[in-house]
Amino acid sequence: MLLRRFDLALAATLSLAALPAAAFDALDFDTPGMDEDLRSEIKTNSALAEAENDERISGQDVLAAALSDYGILLETLYASGYYGGTISIRIDGREASDIPLLSVPDTVGQVSVTVQQGPKFKFGEASVAPVTPETELPEGFATGQTARSALITDAAQAGIDGWRAIGHAKAGIARERVTANHATSRIDADIDLAPGDRLRFGRLVTVTDSYVRTAALRRIAGLPTGEVFDPDEMQLVSDRLTSTGAFSTVRLTEAEEPNPDGTLDIELRVQDAEPRRFGFGAELSSLDGLTLSAFWLHRNLLGGAERFRIDGEISGITGQQGEADGEVRARLEVPGAIGPDTDAYFEGELAYLQEPTYELETIALGAGLTRRFNEYLSADIGAGLAFAQVRDDFGTRTFEMILFPGEVTYDRRDNELDPRNGFYVGAEAEPFYEFGGSGTGARLYGDLRGYYGLGEEDRTVLAARLQVGSLVGPDISDTQPSFLFYSGGAGTVRGQPYQSLNVDLGNGDESGGRSFVGLSAEVRQDFGENFGVVAFADAGFVGETATPGQDGEWHSGAGLGVRYQTGLGPIRFDVAAPTSGETGDGVQIYLGIGQAF
Template structure:
């Protein structure tokens, strides 16, 4: 597995030809020179033209997207009959697209080499001296409206408006199908696993351009979850799979419980696929048996990553991991990294880290996860040089699908060289964190929010200092437009230190700084800080940062993101906002199946004297 955390990555393994660039098998630009004709027996090329009398641009786009002839126009088909087969399939697809738009009177006419496809012989022969001409003519017809809706069986007494089927609404076929699916889903959510749609009928009146709709459903008996079997496992214990799915015999059946069980098992990273099969009938005891079918992926993995910014330099990292050490998805990960490459020529000023992490999902109870780690690293921002080793043992617990709490014990040794001179620290901490994640998508959210609260009471033994840090963060997202082409995103973060009357007694990595790709872009990492009489960064006892982005999707894959970040760090426990720094810029996003590739350019709006002039940041995923 190869992971490249950069907007652009060049590798002979990824570039198939000189003029084509591929990342993870996706052609980002250019064309592959390999001829499609070499892969098709008896290749025949065609030229297609699609016309319609419809003035609705959305309908025109839907027709073009539905047509395989249009979408595959640069690819040859196999033999003369291949053109006809593709054309006949296209007629069905185009009629379905018309029905989705409530155009039940539409007519699709397709001619191949001037002949209607219904008049062609069984084995047609075309002139191949030029691409075979294909014309598609679509008479869209009127838009049909809902006239009357009848719900029958266990769907009776429901309100058609709740399913977008109120009289006068557009009677699109997809809306009708979704209404039936929603009724069945609602019945199943009542604990009726055998619910099914018994009638779905649409009667179109072409004289009045209206449609009468009949939907009837049968709920079946209420039945709890029955015996849960497991198949397909090899190295993961089936008892653990069943227990971690949290599908327990006797509990109420619901489609949502099954969906969450599948997501939960996939998130372990052990399985390449997870499918939950429900029995077609109830067991003699009135319960519904089900089977979890899994396919295990590779247990061991190896990867490399990279990131770059003009302010922080180039960084590389590598890792090795095992996803199933003892048969219950226990994970071991060993990783190391080097940072600030290119920013400094002194090897001693680079950032190094090496760590090992052990994770045990389902520890004690299915909702708990145990994590143990040891991390050694050096940090060399402009504000300080730090060498530290941290050991941690913690437990996270899922309160709900949205809420997680985490508690841990940590011990950290640290040696700093900063504005306060050379100092060593030995700190014991008990971090506690609460997370609520209500985003619709963790990699590229368009709606929802995420919040975090963290308290870390600590004791530094060398100076006998008790101190505690308290931090909070909230992000929010709101999409505009029917297709979510514009997303407004905001982030607010704040924190303060209690017991930090003398910052010299607090390790540098526990004081507050701001600046860099994760806070205020345009400034270098940790550049925003209170300063002493010698203009040296000391770190602060409180901070506030905020970011706002407008994520604009220009095409299905390309987006632009204007943004502004602001932040302040104060020496006192309460921010005084006497020194607010801001950065602004614009970013480019390229959508991929594993999240958007990100490239941001930012400048400080009120930079420090002799400070950073601009910053360029690259990575995978949105900035927050």
Template sequence: MIREPYPAGPRRTTAAGAAGAVLSLLLAWPAAGQEDPPALPYTAEVAPLDDSGLRATAEAVAQTIRLRERAPTDAFGLIGRVRADLPRLQDALRAEGFWGGHVTATIAGLPPDDPSLPGRLQRATEPVPVVLTLVPGPRYRIGRISVAAEPAAAAAPVRAAAAEAGLAEGDPARAEAVLAAETAIRDALRRAGHPLATVAGREIWVDHDRRSMDVAWRFAPGPRATFATPEVTGQVRTSSGLLQRTAARQLDGRDYSPAALERARRALVALGVFESVRAEPAAALTPDNRLPVTFVVAERPLRAIGGTVSYETNYGAGISAFWEHRNLFGGAERLRLDAEAARLTESSLGNATYRAFATLTLPEIWRRDARLTARVGAVREMLEAYDRDAIVTSALAERRLSERLAVQAGPLYETGRIGRYGVMEDFSLLGFVTGLRWDDTTSLLDPTSGRRGAVTATPFWSIQDGRTFTRLLATGSTYLDVTGDARGVLALRAALGATVGATRDEITLDKRFYSGGGGSVRGYTFQSIGPRDAGNRPLGGASLMEFAVEWRQRISGPWGAVAFVDAGSVGEESYPGSGDLRVGVGLGLRYLTAIGPIRVDVGVPLSTERGDPSYALYVGIGQAF
């Protein structure tokens, strides 16, 4: 039996030895230096060709292949290049678990150390063939695994962390798997509250008789720690007190964990003031085992402008623009002015919809962990279902219960005139919004996995006639990365709405439920699904039910395509599903950009009524949901 470490030398190696050396080779191959002018064309190949994946690895490692076209060389340079590749390829074999394999090479049919080779190459008139031959032999397996603590008194947390190594006896003896297991154990120790956990030693033995590799680790977990009061540096215009309070809410006095550190970093990012936030934990604990942390921030420009353009065949174009100040008074207060014009067509500019709003967002209320969003605006809507001129105000407080879950509540007030067929009536509504929101998706505009959900309940009181009713709405969507590489995503959406305390005709026109259009059931005219009056105009309903299924497929580069089925119903009764179900199907194209996908969808209604189009085209930014 032969037991030897790798590389050759002492029988025991450290963390810089076997696995580390060969994996480092794969991750950081030497860059090419300057070569002599082109003098010797050659071809290069790896033999034998098989399905083990070694051919691709060898071609990536071998500079003889990588530099053939972009760094031509002469006879002596080629010989040196091939000779240098032999130990490099040997290490590549060992990194993949082929510890008993070997590598040979020929240049013009001769080994690279043949003394006659330079002269033969200098006389060559045709490209010289170079063949790199890999003989991997059997793949070795992981043998005995040992994990010890340093000092021995710290055995309990090390033993618990070792259970998350992900490496087992009998696994392929790949260097990358060994290093991944080492990282997993160290990270598990840090998640368990040991911020200074390190690898105190690694020893690897290769047994050629057993064709196995034994691994022994020593881990020094260090003491458990809590977070000290964090510090923030780098701010120029933003209140230091606000920043320290924001970070401290996530960290101060809590047990150390990388997840808590990341939550604090994200809380600072969420203020919207910084273009970058970097967490820098200290290298040592305080005498009372607290970990100092410093967040280094870089502020964004104070002001921003932007806008969007959309188009729908049924009602024409829409355009919106905004101006934003991101740090109005130095406390990360955000002021945003929005203006929108929608339903713009050549024949109905006077009947378009216009909206203008000013929104002020405060990141905390009375130094408490709650965000306040105050909004005031004016709307003029000329829709098929109703016409409305109104002033709208609201003040909603939102508090995060966790990184994904938030609760919100606050009053709203609307006043103006609303009606149909030119008959307008005064209205004033006072409401109070309460709701829960969940979001663990990967992206706001183009999610590939995760779920979103929101539930709101809004009681309303009509100041004119004293009527009351409560509007309930639940929406949710989920995104499944079916292919595992975000190229094929199944997206599902559902919405359920109900109004209690009043009949459909007693509900203010704009607070009824409507369905149809680009944001709900594609293929149908905006608000067209549901009951209609004698003039074929939507009446709205007291309940809503919508479903959507969409397959999102990346095609090539930034291009993608979707296929979708949307369905919805609006009922006169207060329970969802009381109306007739309408279904639309369609296809779409996506072009991915840094700000989200540009969307073009064509929807076709399957159950049309009088006045419904045969298809509808939608253009916008971001996925449909």
């Protein structure tokens, strides 16, 4: 029995009770006259092929898949413009649609699928109206073009989206006439749209319960009540709520009917995320030793979707640089503090650092604002107080300072942990004032990264990074040493020891520099599903003056690495050695999560 259409509901009536399973001997597809692309789609979409691959091979499994394939394969033909095709599916010589549902064979030997595509249909009439002047219908939806079924759906949706984009939230299809003339192999598609009234945003109505206060939900969402409806604003509201991390799901829907005053209420459904979370990480360097880190996070701390996070890190464990370092940081973020796109933060830090050229004990407190201008551009501005006690080649010193950190980030990477295309730009400026001293100035830093994927699925990636830093104002001897610049190690020059390049003060004394340049380049190549290799080269410069590239020294390193993809990002294993400079020798090993940059 040859079928042009088949009711898919038949497949749903089958009982899937367990029966003895035995492999059917063969699944054959016969597609006479069909081009290879369409034949490949037929086999890819087939439920029978999927059942064979999944080893669902009992009689009922095979019959259920066969009955589904009548509809699946017919839709596949429609999608390519074939509306007169025929489909036959025979199970051990019997047409699948003729097999009684109560007499399903236990085992199946041969399954034969025959698909006759028939003639290709072209569009005769192809009309969607009325549409806005800005609406662009699909290019193939035109008289004389292949009448692919998806083009009709896409054209109708494009017309509706055009009206919604200018405020007609309830635009829809008023009448749809699609007819097939088999004598002339022609499809006529005539779709009338009903734009409806132009509406304005009404209230944000919370439908589900949440531990986040309703007032906070509305403040963070920032729904522009009273303004003309805009689907992009709906997406922005969803993104703001999602970015708080307080919700595992966020769903916005439009009310079924507008209000009498021409407004449209928006219904909000959220599901709260688990309030508490913790995690840990580890990195290993052959010279710097083991670094262990952990965090504890509390979402919705005060009922306003706040995020409170405590981070701790111990580095230099079993390293060759001396004692281990320790840091503890706490940060409270308040979303929507000043308008929906401006968050507030409060933070504190306590640290003990035993670095190659100095020892530092510090405590710092700060507060600030984070502004999101769009999905790519954001900025931070803040103020803080810091107290530090330093022991270095200049002696034992104390710094009491007020800080004004600021940062702008423009991030167009396609993936933060494993980017393959795009770029990242970060710029930091931190003016500071020392009470009772001359260590007053500003620390400037820029970070530019670029990524370019090559080949199928971007399996080869070229990556490059430029870092530039400058300290304006105080002399080296008057500067808190953590504000100075150093080079060497995983974040700057792999293959060189950590912070090994600095400024030689003479008589064996050393210090960080007032300027810095870092260059990095990588070629990343994937192998198989999870593995990849990386070849890289880094170079770094540290200068005595504030002008990058002057009055200083360069060093460099290069190496090879292996990557293993996980759900959290690639595990990174790098081996590198110095290629120039006098700051180190031998091989350095690095292990961590995520790409190096």
